Amino acid sequence: MPRTNISRGLLAVVIHLLVLSRASYGNYLGNDELMRRQIDPGALKTAYDYIVVGGGQSGLVIANRLSEDPTKSVLVVEYGTFDDNPGQLEPSSGTKYPAKDLFNVTSVPQPGIGNRTSTVYAASVVGGGSTINGMFFERGSAEDYDNWEKLGNDGWGFTGLLPYFKKSTRFNTPIDPVVVAYGNITWDPRVYGTDGPIQVTYPPWVWPGTKIQFKAFNEVGVPTQFEGAAGKSYNAFWVPTNVDPTGRRSYARNQYFDPAKSRPNLSLLVNYRVNEVLFSRAKHAHSVRIQARGTPNGAPTITVSANTEIVLCAGWLHTPHILQRSGIGPKALLTAAGIPIISDLPGVGSNLQDHGPAFIQFTYKTDVFPNPTSAQTNATFAAWVQQEWTQHRKGPLSVPTGNNAGTIPLTTMNPTGYQAIVAKALAQTPATYLPKTYTAEQLAGFVEQRKILAASYRSPTNGIFEIPFSGSASTALCLEKPMSRGTVTLQTSDRYAEPSIDFNTNINPVDVDLTISAARFYRTWMAAPSMQQLGPAELSPGTNLTTDAQLSTWVSSSMSSSTAHSCCTAAMMPQNLGGVVSPDLLVYGVTRLSVGDISVIPLIPATHTCSTVYAIAEKAADLIKARAEASAGDTIQR
Ligand SMILES: Cc1cc2nc3c(=O)[nH]c(=O)nc-3n(C[C@H](O)[C@H](O)[C@H](O)COP(=O)(O)OP(=O)(O)OC[C@H]3O[C@@H](n4cnc5c(N)ncnc54)[C@H](O)[C@@H]3O)c2cc1C
Ligand SMILES: *[C@@H]1O[C@H](CO)[C@@H](O)[C@H](O)[C@H]1NC(C)=O
Ligand SMILES: *[C@@H]1O[C@H](CO)[C@@H](O)[C@H](O)[C@H]1NC(C)=O
Ligand SMILES: *[C@@H]1O[C@H](CO)[C@@H](O)[C@H](O)[C@H]1NC(C)=O
Ligand SMILES: *[C@@H]1O[C@H](CO)[C@@H](O)[C@H](O)[C@H]1NC(C)=O
Ligand SMILES: *[C@@H]1O[C@H](CO)[C@@H](O)[C@H](O)[C@H]1NC(C)=O
Ligand SMILES: CC(=O)N[C@H]1CO[C@H](CO)[C@@H](O)[C@@H]1O
Numbered sequence: 001m002p003r004t005n006i007s008r009g010l011l012a013v014v015i016h017l018l019v020l021s022r023a024s025y026g027n028y029l030g031n032d033e034l035m036r037r038q039i040d041p042g043a044l045k046t047a048y049d050y051i052v053v054g055g056g057q058s059g060l061v062i063a064n065r066l067s068e069d070p071t072k073s074v075l076v077v078e079y080g081t082f083d084d085n086p087g088q089l090e091p092s093s094g095t096k097y098p099a100k101d102l103f104n105v106t107s108v109p110q111p112g113i114g115n116r117t118s119t120v121y122a123a124s125v126v127g128g129g130s131t132i133n134g135m136f137f138e139r140g141s142a143e144d145y146d147n148w149e150k151l152g153n154d155g156w157g158f159t160g161l162l163p164y165f166k167k168s169t170r171f172n173t174p175i176d177p178v179v180v181a182y183g184n185i186t187w188d189p190r191v192y193g194t195d196g197p198i199q200v201t202y203p204p205w206v207w208p209g210t211k212i213q214f215k216a217f218n219e220v221g222v223p224t225q226f227e228g229a230a231g232k233s234y235n236a237f238w239v240p241t242n243v244d245p246t247g248r249r250s251y252a253r254n255q256y257f258d259p260a261k262s263r264p265n266l267s268l269l270v271n272y273r274v275n276e277v278l279f280s281r282a283k284h285a286h287s288v289r290i291q292a293r294g295t296p297n298g299a300p301t302i303t304v305s306a307n308t309e310i311v312l313c314a315g316w317l318h319t320p321h322i323l324q325r326s327g328i329g330p331k332a333l334l335t336a337a338g339i340p341i342i343s344d345l346p347g348v349g350s351n352l353q354d355h356g357p358a359f360i361q362f363t364y365k366t367d368v369f370p371n372p373t374s375a376q377t378n379a380t381f382a383a384w385v386q387q388e389w390t391q392h393r394k395g396p397l398s399v400p401t402g403n404n405a406g407t408i409p410l411t412t413m414n415p416t417g418y419q420a421i422v423a424k425a426l427a428q429t430p431a432t433y434l435p436k437t438y439t440a441e442q443l444a445g446f447v448e449q450r451k452i453l454a455a456s457y458r459s460p461t462n463g464i465f466e467i468p469f470s471g472s473a474s475t476a477l478c479l480e481k482p483m484s485r486g487t488v489t490l491q492t493s494d495r496y497a498e499p500s501i502d503f504n505t506n507i508n509p510v511d512v513d514l515t516i517s518a519a520r521f522y523r524t525w526m527a528a529p530s531m532q533q534l535g536p537a538e539l540s541p542g543t544n545l546t547t548d549a550q551l552s553t554w555v556s557s558s559m560s561s562s563t564a565h566s567c568c569t570a571a572m573m574p575q576n577l578g579g580v581v582s583p584d585l586l587v588y589g590v591t592r593l594s595v596g597d598i599s600v601i602p603l604i605p606a607t608h609t610c611s612t613v614y615a616i617a618e619k620a621a622d623l624i625k626a627r628a629e630a631s632a633g634d635t636i637q638r
Contacts, residue, residue, distance in 0.1 A: 039267045041292070047305035048075040048267070050624070051288055052313055053274045053322065055080075056128020057610070058597040058617035059313030060252040061168070064197075064259075065621030067266035072628075074266050075304060077290055079314075080124035081270040082253075083131055089248040091203065091241070094134040094400025101125035101132050103317065105498045107561055112484065112506030118561030120501055122317040126270060127253030129315070130242075133564065133610055134401035135249060136468075137200055137242040139165060140605030140612060141407075142231030143462040147452045151602045152574045153583040158231050161615045164622075165229070166193040168614035169200050172245050176204035176394065183210065185238050185403075188227040197255035198614060199244040203398035207471030208368045209534065210404060216528035220521075221412050228405070233607050234463040236406045242610065243400065247393040252614075275301060275496070277310055277326040277593060279342050285310045285593035297496050308628055311620070312570075312587075312595045317488060319599040320349035320569040321499045323580070324490040328587060330437060337492040343589025346439045347571055347578040349499070352486030353604040354566045355466065356505045357476035358515050358559040360522050364473045365535030372396075372472045402470035406525075407463030407480065407606055414517035421517070422457050425450060425483060425510045433508040435487050438578075445577030446485065449603055456481055463606040465518040467525075473536060477518040478563055480606035483508040486561075488569050503561035515559065516551045565609045570599035584623050596620035 050066050052059045055078030067074040083101050087093055107118040123129040142158035149157035171192035174180050183206035192200055214224055217236040228237035244250045260266055271293040278287045287305040312319045323329055327342035329349060334341050364371070375382040375396070388395030410418045430446050431438065438446070456462045466478040486503040506512050519541060526536040541554040573579030575588045579602070585594040598613050605612055 039269055041269065041272070041302070043267075044075075044269065044302065044304060045073070047307055048073045049306065049308045050074045051304060051306040051310045052076045052596075053277075053288060053310065054078060054128070054312070054314035054318070054597065055126050055257075055268055055270070056123055056313060056315055056597070057130040057252045057613050058128070058620070059311075060127060060256045061614060061617035062311055062313060062596045062621045062624070063266060063268070064256040065618070066624060067260055067263050069625070070263070070265055072265060072308070076266075076268045077272050077274050077288065078126055078268060078270045079273045079293060080126060082126045088131065090397075091135065091243055091247060091249070091400040092397055093132070093249065094136075097121070097132050103498065105317070105501060107501045107503055110503060110505045110561060112504065112511075112556070113559050113561070114556045116560070118503060118505065120317070121562055121564035121566065122315055126257065126268070127251050129564070129613075130251035130610060131253055134608075135241045135243055136239055136401050136608045137611050138239045138405060138608045139229040139233055140607035141233045141462050143456065143459060144233075144603075144605035144607065147456065147603050148572070148601070150452055151448060151572075152577070152579075153572050153602070155583060156572070161619065162191070164615035164618040165191070165611065167196050167618050169193045169196040169198050169611070171240075172199055172201040174202040174204065175245055179204050179206050182206055183238075186226045187238070187240070188230055191227060191230045197250075197259075198242050199250035199255070200240045200242055201245060202238065202240050202403065203243060203247070203400075204394040205396050205398050206403070207370070207372055207396075209364070209371050209471035210469070212368070212530055212534060213404070213469050213471065216525055216531040217406055219528040219530055220524050222406055222408060232461075233405070234407050234409055234461055236404070239403055239405050241400055241403070243398075247398055274314070274322055275325065277322065278303065279327070279590060283342060283590045285590055297494070306592070309592045309594060309624055311624065312593070312599075313597040313617070315597055316352070316566040316569050316599050317499065317501070319595055319597055320488045321490060323348045323570065323587070324499075325495050328590065329490070332437070333490060333492070337490055337495055339495065343587070345575075345580050345588055346437070346442055347445070347573070347580045349488040349490070349569055350435065350438070350442060350485065350578065351568045351571045351602070352488060352503060352566065353482060353568045354486075354503060354561060355478040355480055355563040355604065356482060356503070356511070356559050356561050357478045357563050358519065358555055359476055359540070360474060360519060360558070361539040362473040362526055362536050363539060365537055367473070367534055372470070399470070402468055404468065404470050406467040406469055408465050408467065408518070408521060409460050409462060410457045410464040410514070410517065411460045413465060413521040417517065418457060421510060421513050422454050424513070425457070426454055428508075428510070433483070434485055435502070435504065437487070441576050442578035445573055445579065448577055450483070452603065453481055453483065464514060465521070466606065467518075467522065473534070474539075476563065477515060477522060479511060479515055479518075481604070483510045505561040506555065506559060512552050512555050515555045516548060519551055519554070563608075565604065567598045567601045567604050567609060570595045571602040572600040573602045584627065585620050594620070594624065596624075
């Protein structure tokens, strides 16, 4: 989860392309280490069996798995490049996101949050989000994934995904048993893999206040879960990190790409943008058009063919953008942009969801020592923190962003009011709060989603708000199951400019009601008997704000659109419900084109998204392999 950084939101909408002159690009390739793992554009072949678009988190997983078969060649095209900064492996990188590894984009003004623009998080680096993220390695509850299955996606429930959660991970017993015993950290290794690529563990540090916060949760009806990752990521629980036992980031680049980079059949081309997917008259996706990063519109492009399948892994922002540029998307939009229509899919770029955070601030007047602010006020402690890390790789700096989540069911947060909220949601005319572009199919799809959301709001075994905690008095109240839906829309005047991003945060008043419930519940938690030893005092909203109207104003001023969990913009749903891909991840209306990234999620799960993206990508690779085997010998009709 990112720290809020409003200033980033003020950055220009227009992307600042890093202009690579021939000379500087040559120097880049002159780096021996880089030479060994990326291909020179001159070494590009004209055709590969598979082309993976985007070498981010999911793209590297899929490329690794597809290239396990030495008879298959795989090309990955990535717009970003390698981040070789050793600091990026340190846990402390989990709260500092390097601008060079992100697209420089912001949202359009958001009327639901006082017309402020919102920070947008879209990674642009080999390894994608996994290279820069907060390493908070959480999994959703069983119901989060079972909801996907209810939307017509057989095999995508928790039971169907668990083998892939396991396949992608390896659980390591925490290195510090003293910390485990002190914190009462509990886990069940059976829900993780034993030999998967991504290393998962609990770091050797717990802030003492965490234990008090757990106890206070228990006192206000939030029990402690033994293991959240067992499909029980609701109530209060420990969340591990994707950090290895030496205290280093374990991510797609070093765990999926590096071990496979010497395979002769796997090629990664960096600093190239995929412009379009190209189709035959029979709508078979047969090639991609790519262009060197930093070259202007109209500069020379290269066309590379895929014999078997093209897999889009360009993330929530650019997978729909590339689809739209390629002629797959809402007809009216494509027509306005002068793009010939290959497949009229109104859902491409719709259904955008994220976990909008509302920042609630308290202070602990009689906090225990040490606490998360101690290093700022006590130089002796600050020095110890540094020393503990540099000498033993232990202590507070071993924790990237925190290790605990309270993911609270609405029935707990608002036991007397949740039914009224559900009734209000179900009574709405759906079109009122949805983007004006929604078609009848999309409206029908939203009504299906709403039924499922209503059930989640009533469920005591699914979280609606996440309260990340690890000893701090302040936090972000993260709306895990929003009703509002956003859009990613190609600029009709310049299809290569960054798309317009509209989260529509809080456009549906039910989302505001939910956040008000969360703020009130946070006060209840702060008022729990055990919490009193810390002396909690409210700063924001402020104790004088109590009515719905007052709190609604506070929500509008303190909430933003994203916790970097943006998703769902090429949703896996039936086509007649506005879906973009089928349960086998193939794009409707064309053949040999699939999506393997976070875009395919139909309903955002109540969890940080990284571990779920690994599971999706692992499953995607299996689906792609299976259909290639099934159709072996078929000839492509061009
Ligand atoms: C700052 C940040 C912090 C986060 N913190 C956490 C956390 O603590 N815990 C957690 O669970 N999750 C976290 N997440 C979320 C998680 O990391 C992402 O959901 C996940 O990485 C998304 O994976 P992806 O494969 O869908 O997309 P990405 O990993 O973003 O990959 C997409 C790739 O496609 C490339 N691309 C885009 N367009 C093109 C094009 N036209 N041609 C070629 N390449 C292109 C991009 O450069 C990028 O590398 C965080 C994310 C961010 C950004
Ligand atoms: C975003 O801006 C930074 C400079 O702040 C730059 O290094 C980076 O290349 C930009 N990102 C993209 C994707 O252009
Ligand atoms: C947001 O902008 C719209 C359109 O300009 C305006 O009608 C509305 O009053 C603004 N809202 C706020 C809270 O400023
Ligand atoms: C430790 O956690 C488990 C499950 O989370 C709980 O049942 C147990 O009571 C806890 N023990 C202590 C001493 O807090
Ligand atoms: C400052 O930190 C040191 C070392 O951890 C500790 O002994 C001391 O009590 C702290 N001082 C205060 C005022 O908390
Ligand atoms: C609440 O208190 C704050 C700080 O004292 C003050 O600035 C604000 O105007 C008050 N708001 C209301 C609605 O009373
Ligand atoms: C499909 C493909 O490119 N196969 C090649 C994989 O690598 C081996 C060993 O270098 C080659 O012999 C294959 O032709």
